[in-house]
Amino acid sequence: ETGVTQSPTHLIKTRGQQVTLRCSSQSGHNTVSWYQQALGQGPQFIFQYYREEENGRGNFPPRFSGLQFPNYSSELNVNALELDDSALYLCASSLTSFGANEQFFGPGTRLTVL
């Protein structure tokens, strides 16, 4: 177990709705990254938070947004859900955002958009 937890484990939403996914980072880690993994694909980087600030973003539209809290836990928010948003959402925490620090993944939230 990595110590990274995510909630909920599964979620079903309909098109146009909004969703919030949550992640608790491993103790001592101040950096959280979020990834989207569609079926049969590798994870794709959404964004990273370091000490409560967004610290890099992948090729995702603005309706994907996030937050990091003072305890370094994080949220991923997706507005105006689309069918293609159906995927496994993974968060990963690391000791810092610098260097090749190992990222430890949580078990993921499986989102289905109908």
Place this chain on the structure above:
Amino acid sequence: RKEVEQDPGPFNVPEGATVAFNCTYSNSASQSFFWYRQDCRKEPKLLMSVYSSGNEDGRFTAQLNRASQYISLLIRDSKLSDSATYLCVVNRGYGGSQGNLIFGKGTKLSVKP
């Protein structure tokens, strides 16, 4: 061209076989390299980092060729428990948006009795 490309697989091998996975990356500024393992419906887990000098961990050997932008993973004496998807991963650089991981699509390995 995708930033990280892997053998499409799947690889179906008998127990005890040696299997090799190949991966290429397109961004010459990439700084660090990894192989992750992902079991079905589970999160990715770091298998090993990859260094230019090559590195070995038991039955697993990873190689990096920076000139060719090529990464490999060799599994010797494969076990049933090695069945998983193997993800080639590249980290662009240090800090900020460069600190994120770029994953290949993954290669599925099935080891049969």
